[in-house]
Amino acid sequence: MARVVVDPDEVNQHEVVTLNDGTIVTLGDDVDRRTLDRIAQQLHVFRSVYAHALADPILHDEVAAGKKSIDEVSPLYLRVAQLQTMVRSSHRRPADDLDPRVLLQARTWVNSSGVARELVSLTPTHRRNMLGWLERNSDDLQTVFAEADLTAEERNAVKPASPWVAGTPLYRRVAELIDAETERERAMDRARQVVRSVEFERSGEWPDR
Numbered sequence: 001m002a003r004v005v006v007d008p009d010e011v012n013q014h015e016v017v018t019l020n021d022g023t024i025v026t027l028g029d030d031v032d033r034r035t036l037d038r039i040a041q042q043l044h045v046f047r048s049v050y051a052h053a054l055a056d057p058i059l060h061d062e063v064a065a066g067k068k069s070i071d072e073v074s075p076l077y078l079r080v081a082q083l084q085t086m087v088r089s090s091h092r093r094p095a096d097d098l099d100p101r102v103l104l105q106a107r108t109w110v111n112s113s114g115v116a117r118e119l120v121s122l123t124p125t126h127r128r129n130m131l132g133w134l135e136r137n138s139d140d141l142q143t144v145f146a147e148a149d150l151t152a153e154e155r156n157a158v159k160p161a162s163p164w165v166a167g168t169p170l171y172r173r174v175a176e177l178i179d180a181e182t183e184r185e186r187a188m189d190r191a192r193q194v195v196r197s198v199e200f201e202r203s204g205e206w207p208d209r
Contacts, residue, residue, distance in 0.1 A: 008053035014079035095140030106173035
């Protein structure tokens with residue numbers, strides 16, 4: 001097992017971080033997502049160690065008293081969070097990644113990895129996240145749809161709506177499924193999300209939905 005060589009004093013700066021295998025990572029804009037996830041997990045696991053090393057006595061006392069989180073005050077934590085946001089933004093699924101014909105059916109959703117899932121099997125949270133993505137990308141999806149090689153019958157399957165994507169068979173079906181969700185189904189989903197949050201707090205990684 002690798003010897004832990006983290007440098008707690010690094011919590012007071014935002015330029016480098018020493019991984020627990022001794023690797024020193026410069027926190028530039030070119031850090032890859034996998035490395036950032038590894039750093040974030042380390043910051044999570046050793047958060048109490050880093051918290052004790054805060055140089056500012058006022059911040060140190062506020063974190064120790066639970067008035068503030070180390071994530072909110074540490075230059076190191078703030079820089080890693082900033083880089084993660086940048087990386088995630090650059091990896092957001094583009095609208096043209098979706099085959100426009102997916103919008104014309106009401107059975108499955110194809111995620112960014114190309115895996116098809118039955119709409120009825122999606123969790124309430126997943127359904128809402130999916131509709132959120134469709135709504136945010138409605139204008140771009142409309143452009144992709146307009147440029148696709150589709151028949152008049154296929155184009156007529158989209159009803160007038162605002163945003164545009166809300167008129168597609170896919171969106172309408174997911175909205176129907178959301179309306180038909182039982183309180184039991186939603187309660188189970190809320191419980192599942194709590195379990196996921198607890199797992200994240202334990203390991204620093206989000207488990208599958």
